[in-house]
Amino acid sequence: MKSAITISLVPEARGGPFVYWDDLAAGFAAAARHGFDAVEIFPPAANAVSVGQARELMERHSLKVAAVGTGAGWVRHKLRLTDPDPAVRAKAREFIYGIINLAGYLGAPAIIGSMQGRWEGAVAREQALDWLAEELQALSERAAAHQQVLLYEPLNRYETNLCNRNADAADFVTTRGLKNVRLLCDLYHMNIEEQNLAESLRQTGALVGHVHFADSNRRAIGLGHTDAGPIVAALRDIGYAGYLSAEILPLPDAETAAARTIESFRRLV
Numbered sequence: 001m002k003s004a005i006t007i008s009l010v011p012e013a014r015g016g017p018f019v020y021w022d023d024l025a026a027g028f029a030a031a032a033r034h035g036f037d038a039v040e041i042f043p044p045a046a047n048a049v050s051v052g053q054a055r056e057l058m059e060r061h062s063l064k065v066a067a068v069g070t071g072a073g074w075v076r077h078k079l080r081l082t083d084p085d086p087a088v089r090a091k092a093r094e095f096i097y098g099i100i101n102l103a104g105y106l107g108a109p110a111i112i113g114s115m116q117g118r119w120e121g122a123v124a125r126e127q128a129l130d131w132l133a134e135e136l137q138a139l140s141e142r143a144a145a146h147q148q149v150l151l152y153e154p155l156n157r158y159e160t161n162l163c164n165r166n167a168d169a170a171d172f173v174t175t176r177g178l179k180n181v182r183l184l185c186d187l188y189h190m191n192i193e194e195q196n197l198a199e200s201l202r203q204t205g206a207l208v209g210h211v212h213f214a215d216s217n218r219r220a221i222g223l224g225h226t227d228a229g230p231i232v233a234a235l236r237d238i239g240y241a242g243y244l245s246a247e248i249l250p251l252p253d254a255e256t257a258a259a260r261t262i263e264s265f266r267r268l269v
Helices: 024-034 051-061 086-105 125-145 166-175 187-193 197-207 228-237 254-268
Strands: 002-008 038-042 064-069 110-112 150-152 181-186 208-212 243-246
Touching (some): 002 254, 024 051, 024 254, 038 243, 051 064, 064 243, 086 110, 086 125, 125 150, 181 187, 187 208, 197 228, 228 254
Parallel strands (some): 110 150, 181 208, 208 243
C-alpha cells in the first residue's frame, strides 16, 4: 500500500476535508517533505491545472498523482449526474469528462463522489440509479481509454441517499455491469454507515479501488476513535495495493495533520 495526501484548489470547498490548499506547487513540496508517495488533487475544473506543470512537479518531487476529484462540479456549479434535468446531467458528464482526461494524462483515476447527487421530489430512487448507472458507464469508458478505472464513492446518509454502504455500492456496480468502476472506500463515511469497517472491506474485496484514510472525526488517523489496525489487516487480506489517501481536516493545522498521517501510515503499513 502507498500513502497520499490531499490538495484542494477549490475556494468554495474551504473548510472541507483537505490538508493543503490553493497552491499546487506548495502542496507537492509539502507532501514530498513529509515523505508521501502521492498527492490527490481537487481542482475547480480540468483546465485549472496545467498538465505540464503537474508532470514537472511529479518529476521534481518524485511523487505520483493518486486520484483527481470531481467535487467542484457540485460545490461550484451544482451539477449532479442524477439531476432531473437532462441538460444538467449532460453538463455534469462533460465536466467529469474533462477531469477524467486530466487525471488520465497524470496517470490517475477520477473520483465520483458528491456529483452522484440523490433522489428526491418527483425522481424515484430507481430512476436516479438508472441515470447514475448510465452516466457511470459512459464515464468509465472514457477512463478506460486512459487505461484507468473510474472510482465511485459511497457517501454517508447526510450527503446522498443513493448508496451509503460499501455492500450497496458493490451490488449496484456488479448488477449494472459496470466493469471498469471500482469503489472508493472512505473510512470517515464508513464509520457512520458500516457496522464493522474491516469486515466491510473484506466483503468488498477486489472492488476496493481507493481508500480515504480518515479517522472517525475526519481528522488524521490516530486523532479519533477508529482502530486502524484491523482495517489495514483487512486490506492486506484482500490484496489491496493502492493508496491510503488522507482526505482529512487540516487540524490542528495542515503540517500536524500531514505529520500524524504519515506517522500512522508507517506504523500500520
